[in-house]
Amino acid sequence: MIIYGWRAKILKEAPLTNIECENCKECASHIGIASHYFHLFWIPCFPYAKRVVIACNYCGKVTKEKQMSPDFKSKISEIKAAAPTPKYLFSGLGILAASACFIAFSSYNTGKQQKNFLGSPMTGDIYVLKDNEEASAYKYYLMKVNGVEEDSLFVTYNSYSYNGIPVQLEPEDGFYDVSVKIAKAEIVGMDVRGEIKKVIRDYGDTEGYNRIVEYVVDEEMYEEAIVNE
Numbered sequence: 730m731i732i733y734g735w736r737a738k739i740l741k742e743a744p745l746t747n748i749e750c751e752n753c754k755e756c757a758s759h760i761g762i763a764s765h766y767f768h769l770f771w772i773p774c775f776p777y778a779k780r781v782v783i784a785c786n787y788c789g790k791v792t793k794e795k796q797m798s799p800d801f802k803s804k805i806s807e808i809k810a811a812a813p814t815p816k817y818l819f820s821g822l823g824i825l826a827a828s829a830c831f832i833a834f835s836s837y838n839t840g841k842q843q844k845n846f847l848g849s850p851m852t853g854d855i856y857v858l859k860d861n862e863e864a865s866a867y868k869y870y871l872m873k874v875n876g877v878e879e880d881s882l883f884v885t886y887n888s889y890s891y892n893g894i895p896v897q898l899e900p901e902d903g904f905y906d907v908s909v910k911i912a913k914a915e916i917v918g919m920d921v922r923g924e925i926k927k928v929i930r931d932y933g934d935t936e937g938y939n940r941i942v943e944y945v946v947d948e949e950m951y952e953e954a955i956v957n958e
């Protein structure tokens with residue numbers, strides 16, 4: 730298990746007696762400057778951003794940077810510059826964890842992006858799905874979003890199965906010219922069950938994801954099925 734993420738370290742705290750609290754009108758606030766940093770096993774790897782908050786000592790109201798008035802925001806850059814980021818927030822970079830930090834950081838970002846894609850689906854999104862019940866090695870197939878509604882998606886599927894996450898489709902493969910309605914709740918279920926391996930957005934023409942194939946009902950198979958009944 731790798732433990733990583735963002736943490737914040739308070740760099741500077743100072744009373745702010747000349748500012749009136751928006752909430753209680755008392756002049757009893759203090760300002761805090763925090764540096765957010767990426768950590769791996771709680772070892773700081775690299776600092777990310779400095780954030781300023783104002784907290785009222787009297788009523789406890791906390792004002793974040795983005796909620797502050799524009800003229801106060803302009804003063805903040807000076808305040809931030811006056812609180813240099815401690816060198817030890819880079820300490821993770823000096824040790825063997827450096828490369829691991831980077832990998833963890835990238836996978837953190839990739840994971841976050843994938844969650845964003847799942848949370849706000851867009852027409853054209855490609856879902857790489859894994860069918861764990863498929864007995865052969867060809868467990869991977871694709872689902873493409875053709876339309877997005879409030880509670881559901883219209884999707885279609887590709888015509889081939891793959892034995893791994895395909896970088897591009899086989900030349901004869903493409904997405905069927907049909908749309909099937911699927912509830913967003915079902916997508917969540919698929920994600921929870923680990924069936925969604927990847928969400929692909931912003932692709933070009935080389936991958937073949939824009940290729941459409943005709944959906945033909947196999948008459949022979951259909952008749953055979955009836956005969957067998």
Ligand SMILES: [Zn+2]
Nearest residue numbers: 750753785788
């Ligand atoms: Zn207050």
